[in-house]
Amino acid sequence: MGSVISNGLTNGSIYAIVAFGFVLIYRNSGVMNFAHPQIGMIGAFLFFSLWVEQSWPYLLAAACGVGLSALVALASRQLLAPQEGNPLNMLLGTLGIGGVLTWYALDTWDANPQFVPRVAPGVTVEFWDLRFTGAALLVIGALVVVTVGAGLFYRYAKTGLALRSVANDPLAATYMGINVERMSSITWAASGALAGLAGVLVSPFINMDPFFMSLLFLRALTAALLAGMRSLPLTALAGICIGLVEAQLIRETNTPGLTELMLVIVIIAALLLRPQSLGRRTA
Amino acid sequence: MSGVPILELADITVRYGAVQALSDVSLAVDDGAFVGLIGPNGAGKTSLFNVISGFTKPYSGVTSFNGTRIPRAPHRRARLGLVRTFQNVGLNRSATVDENLRAALTTGRFQVEFADLFGGSSDLERRILGFEETHQLFELGKYRDVKVSDLSTGVAKMVELACAVLRQPRLLLLDEPSSGLSPDETDRLGVVLRQLHAESDMSILMIEHDMPLIMRSAEYMVCLDFGTVIARGTPAEVRNNKVVIDAYLGEG
Amino acid sequence: MSITPPVTEEVDHEASVAAMPTSWWRPLIKPLILSAMLLWWAANMFGEDHAATAVDAAAVICTVCGLHLLIQWSGQVSLGHMAIVGIGGFATANLAVEQELPLPLALLLGGFCAMLATVAIGLPALRIRGFALAITTLAAATAVSAYLFRQDWLAGGSLGILVSNSNFFGFDSQEPTSFVVPALVVALIVMFITMKIGHSGVGNALRMVANDDEVAGSYGINVGTHKLAAFLFSGFVAGIGGGLMVLDLGRATPEMFPASESIVFVAAVLMGGAGSIRGPVIAAIALVAVPEFLDIGHYEELVGALGLLLAVRFVPEGINGQHEHMVERVASVKAKLRGASS
Numbered sequence: 098m099g100s101v102i103s104n105g106l107t108n109g110s111i112y113a114i115v116a117f118g119f120v121l122i123y124r125n126s127g128v129m130n131f132a133h134p135q136i137g138m139i140g141a142f143l144f145f146s147l148w149v150e151q152s153w154p155y156l157l158a159a160a161c162g163v164g165l166s167a168l169v170a171l172a173s174r175q176l177l178a179p180q181e182g183n184p185l186n187m188l189l190g191t192l193g194i195g196g197v198l199t200w201y202a203l204d205t206w207d208a209n210p211q212f213v214p215r216v217a218p219g220v221t222v223e224f225w226d227l228r229f230t231g232a233a234l235l236v237i238g239a240l241v242v243v244t245v246g247a248g249l250f251y252r253y254a255k256t257g258l259a260l261r262s263v264a265n266d267p268l269a270a271t272y273m274g275i276n277v278e279r280m281s282s283i284t285w286a287a288s289g290a291l292a293g294l295a296g297v298l299v300s301p302f303i304n305m306d307p308f309f310m311s312l313l314f315l316r317a318l319t320a321a322l323l324a325g326m327r328s329l330p331l332t333a334l335a336g337i338c339i340g341l342v343e344a345q346l347i348r349e350t351n352t353p354g355l356t357e358l359m360l361v362i363v364i365i366a367a368l369l370l371r372p373q374s375l376g377r378r379t380a
Numbered sequence: 381m382s383g384v385p386i387l388e389l390a391d392i393t394v395r396y397g398a399v400q401a402l403s404d405v406s407l408a409v410d411d412g413a414f415v416g417l418i419g420p421n422g423a424g425k426t427s428l429f430n431v432i433s434g435f436t437k438p439y440s441g442v443t444s445f446n447g448t449r450i451p452r453a454p455h456r457r458a459r460l461g462l463v464r465t466f467q468n469v470g471l472n473r474s475a476t477v478d479e480n481l482r483a484a485l486t487t488g489r490f491q492v493e494f495a496d497l498f499g500g501s502s503d504l505e506r507r508i509l510g511f512e513e514t515h516q517l518f519e520l521g522k523y524r525d526v527k528v529s530d531l532s533t534g535v536a537k538m539v540e541l542a543c544a545v546l547r548q549p550r551l552l553l554l555d556e557p558s559s560g561l562s563p564d565e566t567d568r569l570g571v572v573l574r575q576l577h578a579e580s581d582m583s584i585l586m587i588e589h590d591m592p593l594i595m596r597s598a599e600y601m602v603c604l605d606f607g608t609v610i611a612r613g614t615p616a617e618v619r620n621n622k623v624v625i626d627a628y629l630g631e632g
Numbered sequence: 633m634s635i636t637p638p639v640t641e642e643v644d645h646e647a648s649v650a651a652m653p654t655s656w657w658r659p660l661i662k663p664l665i666l667s668a669m670l671l672w673w674a675a676n677m678f679g680e681d682h683a684a685t686a687v688d689a690a691a692v693i694c695t696v697c698g699l700h701l702l703i704q705w706s707g708q709v710s711l712g713h714m715a716i717v718g719i720g721g722f723a724t725a726n727l728a729v730e731q732e733l734p735l736p737l738a739l740l741l742g743g744f745c746a747m748l749a750t751v752a753i754g755l756p757a758l759r760i761r762g763f764a765l766a767i768t769t770l771a772a773a774t775a776v777s778a779y780l781f782r783q784d785w786l787a788g789g790s791l792g793i794l795v796s797n798s799n800f801f802g803f804d805s806q807e808p809t810s811f812v813v814p815a816l817v818v819a820l821i822v823m824f825i826t827m828k829i830g831h832s833g834v835g836n837a838l839r840m841v842a843n844d845d846e847v848a849g850s851y852g853i854n855v856g857t858h859k860l861a862a863f864l865f866s867g868f869v870a871g872i873g874g875g876l877m878v879l880d881l882g883r884a885t886p887e888m889f890p891a892s893e894s895i896v897f898v899a900a901v902l903m904g905g906a907g908s909i910r911g912p913v914i915a916a917i918a919l920v921a922v923p924e925f926l927d928i929g930h931y932e933e934l935v936g937a938l939g940l941l942l943a944v945r946f947v948p949e950g951i952n953g954q955h956e957h958m959v960e961r962v963a964s965v966k967a968k969l970r971g972a973s974s
Contacts, residue, residue, distance in 0.1 A: 453849075454849035455851075455853055458850050466847060472839060472840045474843060475839055475843070482836055483851050484851060487852030488852040488854055488858070493834040543851075
């Protein structure tokens with residue numbers, strides 16, 4: 098039971114962080130960024146390259162990875178900007194970008210999984226029945242920081258309030274003197290950074306090949322859809338729930354792909370029962 | 381024109397969430413009649429059309445067509461002869477006029493749709509030509525292979541009307557056919573509509589804002605406001621009805 | 633686009649009706665001759681490499697024809713068609729090995745199995761529209777590839793299914809220079825059928841549905857059955873495509889059908905543009921053949937993604953759109969010349 102909760106919480110936190118980035122862009126411009134997982138992947142690979150292969154200090158390597166993801170996200174937005182009025186084309190465009198990123202990773206690092214060591218080996222915290230490694234604590238801590246930080250940011254920071262008004266009504270925001278363009282860029286960059294962060298944090302737990310983020314993405318997508326693509330706290334909750342349910346499922350059966358099956362059923366059910374969760378957000 | 385209603389609506393209520401678009405609307409269109417439906421913007425006229433054509437399920441109320449209850453699905457109602465036009469032109473914009481005419485003739489029946497794979501298309505062609513012969517006012521001939529999106533609004537509306545007539549309507553629902561038309565085009569539309577009505581036994585229910593057009597064409601009028609019927613009668617009666625005048629003055 | 637509608641010359645429709653060929657096979661003569669020429673050339677002039685590429689292209693073309701009908705003619709976007717290709721492939725393999733059916737029959741029935749499987753996505757597609765449908769298909773394809781393709785009863789364990797029989801109407805299915813002929817025949821048949829559907833009343837009705845559900849309904853078109861039929865057809869031919877792949881390689885494994893590869897099909901459809909299947913077929917051939925000549929590692933990932941990106945960003949109207957522009961431009965130049973000379 099203990100391992101289910103600790104694994105579930107850890108995994109769920111990752112899903113939540115990935116979902117955050119995805120929801121951010123959707124709230125801001127109605128775009129579903131399907132390059133999101135690969136944007137995170139490329140940052141994680143840079144981190145791996147710097148930390149493991151070139152022995153840079155951990156924090157510096159991680160920062161570079163996160164920064165790269167943010168930059169790539171920004172560049173993606175610039176590239177696809179002319180199609181912004183057409184969400185379907187945007188989605189397809191991001192699929193294309195994701196594919197290009199995958200190819201680059203495959204070409205540079207090949208398809209074999211890379212091993213990333215734990216950042217704080219030997220650190221374990223135990224309470225009640227639960228057992229968390231240092232890396233796991235880092236993940237959960239990151240989720241808490243991001244959620245609380247986002248909440249404070251949106252409520253009190255000037256840019257945060259500006260972002261909220263853009264998400265609410267872009268036209269009115271423009272009239273109020275808010276630079277919608279810049280807000281959009283900030284959103285994409287932040288989303289990319291979150292993807293990169295998730296990739297860096299999860300790297301010690303999985304076999305890192307160019308497809309590792311895509312597996313996470315399905316779970317994150319489900320969490321985002323369950324939370325209606327709107328509220329960040331709800332998304333965090335949904336992510337954690339999915340992590341916990343998945344951990345329980347894995348413990349009970351050995352069938353491969355069962356989680357994916359469950360997730361798709363949840364997605365279809367969510368979309369059938371609540372079609373307005375994907376209502377048009379932009380004017 | 382017999383006294384039997386082709387369409388009967390009894391106590392139709394439509395709700396969109398908290399908003400009540402139609403409240404207990406009752407309406408009858410006699411077989412072969414030309415009825416006008418007027419009212420200020422937002423009165424619920426298009427909602428009523430949506431109920432009649434089957435797109436919207438009323439919260440309560442009964443719709444009968446030709447004396448019987450009709451199946452809910454819009455395509456079934458269309459095949460039974462309940463044909464409607466749309467405010468923003470119900471045609472396939474990226475297709476040619478010809479393709480839209482053919483779609484009107486095949487009425488979505490798979491057997492007919494497949495028939496032209498084996499030489500059935502000449503039959504469709506003959507029927508289109510026959511239509512052009514009888515309805516020269518439509519002037520379809522020169523626009524046959526033009527894409528709908530390349531047509532002017534006036535011509536597009538005529539094409540839409542032609543497609544509607546090709547579907548052999550028992551009841552033709554026209555949703556603001558004159559919107560976007562110049563005065564000349566509106567005049568011609570009036571001539572065409574009156575001619576269509578005189579030559580056949582189809583009934584017409586028309587939503588319009590253009591008063592001269594509807595006054596000259598309709599035999600009977602119904603006025604809606606805020607989702608209820610506020611007046612009925614002949615065009616002259618309704619035009620001079622104080623309640624109706626107030627409703628129109630009150631908008632905007 | 634012109635502001636005033638171009639007045640087409642008064643075509644004598646009466647005469648054209650009278651002159652219509654009473655035999656339906658006459659328009660088939662030219663395509664048949666061209667196809668025969670292509671097949672002869674493929675059978676005798678293709679080296680091993682070209683033949684292998686041609687077989688790949690044939691499989692992709694089958695899927696792309698169906699996807700084109702689904703996306704462009706019925707307005708439903710599926711981003712996970714690789715899953716259906718895979719179901720067809722595994723079905724064909726099972727039928728060929730377990731049931732020991734002759735390969736052509738296994739191929740055909742594999743297509744039918746894929747078609748049946750498509751119902752699982754075609755039905756929800758009636759309620760889930762556009763955007764949301766695209767995501768659902770992507771997610772569903774991932775699940776199919778992760779779950780279904782690892783089930784023993786379908787995929788036969790971790791090694792997949794090995795198909796030892798390679799007799800396809802006398803051709804050797806695992807020998808590209810031999811299989812290229814039947815593979816191309818299959819692709820040509822699929823293209824032909826798709827084209828005929830497109831020109832028929834069915835295609836017309838589908839395009840009305842793609843344009844606007846409500847308007848289509850008012851024309852008496854049962855939107856639900858038409859949309860479902862489009863999905864079923866796309867599933868059938870995708871299954872055929874998968875079957876061709878399996879017969880060609882002589883095996884069926886989950887790695888052959890990763891969900892992410894679906895974007896190659898979508899890229900071909902998008903690059904092809906709205907209109908006839910000529911566009912997407914050309915795009916499909918390009919997507920399969922170009923990597924042959926360029927020596928990029930892992931090109932499968934790159935070509936489809938790049939094609940998609942370029943199409944979305946720079947040429948959203950695709951090959952068909954560009955072709956139309958060219959035709960319009962040529963027509964207006966001709967008109968100018970005629971005007972100038974009068």
